[in-house]
Amino acid sequence: MNNLFEGKNVIVQGITGAHGSFQTKAMLTAGTNVIAGTTPGKAGQEVEGIKVYDTIKDIQATHQVDISVIFVPAPYAKGAILEAITADIPLIVCITEGIPIHDMLTINKILKTSNSTLLGPNSPGALIPGGNKLGIIPADMSLRGNTAIVSRSGTLTYETMAGLTNKGMGQKYVIGIGGDVIHGIGYKECLQLFQDDPGVDKILLIGEIGGQDEIEAAEFIKKHVTKPVFAYIAGHHAPEGVQLGHAGAILGSDQESADNKTKILAAAGAKTANSITELITLVVAN
């Protein structure tokens, strides 16, 4: 999966939209090789000097595409992701928030038999400081180095990254897997990537209340991760049964609480914190 995030040629689906164009500029500034973008019906336009095409197929007539970053609004996002899957794009990063669950179920089914890997949706994307910025993680708060972050939250990812940078600790990878109930790659795939990459020496896992993903991640850590893992689960004071912000963050049972997930991660060998500040302190000290 390493090679996936380091893919060379990047396109932006939904490049002419407000977010698409703004973030394309930020991706270019960070040094990402954005070669083209799509918005149906807007072929021939340019955004930040990048050529706009109607479809991915039109781009592929003359270019190889390794990665697509999607900023298409939720009602059209399913079509955009399926277009990228059909075009055999190795890594699809979907930033879009608010995609209906049934659309994601259809996409997940098709993904299983495809040649594509999906990160997101409702994800800030991935950042390799000094390399690819695939999405909206602010690159100017990052620093090249040997830690790796995987998180379900967007802004909390930035907070963690900025906290490390402020202490002079750089990052090899910063990855947001997205806050939705049904999503593409998760903690396990990212932990495997971090474990296998000799450029990573410390792993930070940021979780939230709701669901079982962090509990499965703890099992994976116990069995397959030998590098030090530092974890923080947000929502220690969340009321039960109330959805907090995005769809995935709802505390269904005691098992899904921040306290319980923290306990299970600690039992799996992770060093755990009760706030981001404490987490950064732990990483610096260990």
Place this chain on the structure above:
Amino acid sequence: MKLLEYEAKNILAEYGIPTPTSLLVKKGDILPTPLVLKSQVPTGGRGKAGGIILVEKDEELKPAIDKLLNLEIKGFIPNTLLAEEKLSTKKEFYLSLLIDRQFAGIKLVAHINGGIEVEVNHDFKSWPIEDKSQLEITGQELADYYQLPDQTFALQDLLKNLYECFIKNDATLIEINPLILTEENNLVAGDCKMTLDDAAAFRHEWNFEEQPAEVNFVTINPNGNTATIANGAGLAMATVDAAFEAGLTPANFLDIGGGANEETLLKAFERIVEYKNLQVIIINIFAGITRADEVARAIVAAKEKISNLPPLFIRLAGTNYEAAEKILTENNIAILPDLESALKAAKEVIHE
């Protein structure tokens, strides 16, 4: 979005799933008895709370209607009552279709004993539903499990209709409990809970009593001394956690999301100042898709419009930070370098 029983049953009926004969009831309505009168509130435990009345005689109807219209159930007063035919029940079952998060797919869940105490059971039977084509076999297995071999065709039809209803309506849960087998050997949906995916609202013409739940503003402790405003659910939760760790008592969780503008911030301030013990407001914004300068402008504008605003402790970072810093500084509003120092500064002004 959670539907009321009558709304859910209307949808079931559209898809050919048998429901009891029913009518919506207003104060003063006259109907033939016997009938079952049911309060339409968006919560469970209605039967135990006295929200369902069997009306045997005509003269019992008026007092029953008056009683239910005034009966509060878990904080809800009904706008609507549902009158249904009294069914002759031979046996009750549990049946639901839902989206299972870990399995990342649709599951059919059943129990041979339905009714109000169903949640105490741990031996639910479930089937992953990968595709419509398997429903015939699943229907047969369900009939075996329910020990209703005579109802195999009816259950197969029921599953096909239920599945279509689930998909076409962007449902995340349809729970029929109880599924009633009548003395006449008909299967009827006795009660139904249905949840639809709010994210799919754009492709439906939904018009239901219950509005989509407000997920971005949640009160944690109405007596708290600290209000929190952050962007992104994770950061908002982490801000609450950090405030607790710093010895403050957070009153609320608030995720203002990606579109933080003057209007959203003003609305947030208006609600926050209602907390009677409020002494400080923590604003923690990490701009990614949000732009920090827009948030700064919104803070300045909103602050001017509300006179009794407690002191703000603001931490901004990310996209367009420099512009934001300039705007706030020009307006004599301090920005703190990180959340830790914002919390520390806030703690210093708190008095008991």
